[in-house]
Amino acid sequence: MGNKTKTHIEAEDTMVLSEQLRKLSKLQTFDNRMDSLYAQGLPDDGSSRLGPKQKEFLRERRTMVRKLDDGLVNRYERMRSSRIRGNAIVPVVNDVCQGCHMAVTKSLIAELLNGRSLVTCEHCGRILYLE
Ligand SMILES: [Zn+2]
Secondary structure (H helix, E strand, O other), rough: OOOHHHHHHHHHHHHHHHHHHHHHHHHHHHHHHHHHHHHHOOOOOHHHHHHHHHHHHHHHHHHHHHOOOOOHHHHHHHHHHHOOOOOOOEEOOOOOOOOOOOEHHHHHHHHHHOOOOOOOOOOOOEEEEEE
């Protein structure tokens, strides 16, 4: 029984990874929205305390993060707070990384299509996914 279950999970790995990446890009959209709100000043009363709106945002964010792999989220957050300003996960469109707009090699595209491992851009280091 144990073996069967394991094989089953492995067979679904590809789906799990693409699903994780999809959720991660959703989290990023959410974070970007939050960032732009904070950039315009605090949405509630302008005080430095967290208003109800921000608490709601944080709650919503925690729910999203819970569904994601810890390692993936850590990596994403490290990238967002370090050298990469803005998006840490970007789609590849027409073989071009949408983070740095450089062409992605055929072997990376093949890895992306394979969907077995996390692929990062060799130019900018952002996490790549296919839309
Ligand atoms: Zn890139």
